[in-house]
Amino acid sequence: MVELLILILFVISGAATGWMGVHLLPQELLAAGTDVELVRWGLTSGGAVIGLVAGLVFRRLRLQLMRQVRTMPTDLLVSRAVGLILGLLVANLLLAPVLLLPLAGSSALVKPLAAVISNVFFGVLGYNLAEVHGRTLLRLFNPTSTEALLVADGVLTPATAKILDTSVIIDGRIRGMLACGLLEGQVIVAETVIDEMQKLADSTNLEKRAKGRRGLKLLTELRESYGRRLVINTTRYDGAGTDDRLLQLTEDTGGTLVTADFNLSQVAQVKDLKVMNLSELVIALRPEVQPGDELKLKIVREGKEESQGVGYLEDGTMVVVDDARTLIGSRHPVVVTGALQTPTGRMVFARLDEGTSAKTAKSGKPSRSGKGKSSKPNNPNERDTAGPR
The missing domain is CATH 2.40.50 (OB fold (Dihydrolipoamide Acetyltransferase, E2P))
Known part of the structure; x- marks a missing residue:
């Protein structure tokens, strides 16, 4: 019943926007001899269709959001909500000068368009930042906590997020490191890494297929074992390959790249990024x-x-x-x-x-x-x- 009511409200809103939007059309389009009523009904029908499509999209997003909220920890839910609110606040502060501009005629469409784009962009940006740095964000609202005081005194160093490369997931040793507590903080798996392992799992080469399936199985087990610690980053970066996108993700989040690829670790060090090479770690942990x-x-x-x-x-x-x-x-x-x-x-x-x-x-x-x-x-x-x- 609630979902049907939401669809009806979207359709009515779209139709009303089309009905009243005829006055915003340029006067050149409403020249003498133009049937204004026909144009009005056309805009109303188009607005109703757009409202129906928007309602269906909103319904799907609402179901996904409710599914995530039921299984999401409270601190992560609060941090994401705060990040979204801060993003919208910044968007509206930056949008205020644009809304005060005296625009007339067709130029007035710039204001609602800028409002929609800025709110979506900064809202998503605040949500993603809170997803990666949620604990730090919550620490700002509770600076008197014991953890915040230890961080301020330099006694406790905040754990950086660990970004996993495809090589360490396929290798399998990452599970033992997490179980022993050698890796602290959130564990981030980029969408490009999952895509690469899926390609390997669908490969006709038996060896590559086995590696891809082993990596996907390990990710499923880590998700079941560690829950909220494992974060899937859905940000799409432009790059020539997985390595370039991982380097951009590491730079944006300020995390530590965990890899077993010697060349990738060298490139990360050249770019002054934090990197943990498993091969070097194994050598360092060997008894003297x-x-x-x-x-x-x-x-x-x-x-x-x-x-x-x-x-x-x-x-x-x-x-x-x-x-x-x-x-x-x-x-x-x-x-x-x-x-x-x-x-x-x-x-x-x-x-x-x-x-x-x-x-x-x-x-x-x-x-x-x-x-x-x-x-x-x-x-x-x-x-x-x-x-x-």
């Missing part, structure tokens, strides 16, 4: 291994040089052990002798402890110094795959 540390390591394969063996730490760091080539498949204590940081990760060098080295020497196994028995393979048909020293 100092020369002289003793480890219990399993030798899993041969090294590049003769007599070297290779093992791995729990975090995946590769450890190259001297004189351990013949100990593949067994676990032995080793002593760290050094470490090397590379662009792709870290490499640790180690040697067998003195007890294991003595046992190896007594058994006649090969050593790096060349002492001991011959290092020829037992099977003469085997080929030595070790590289040059």
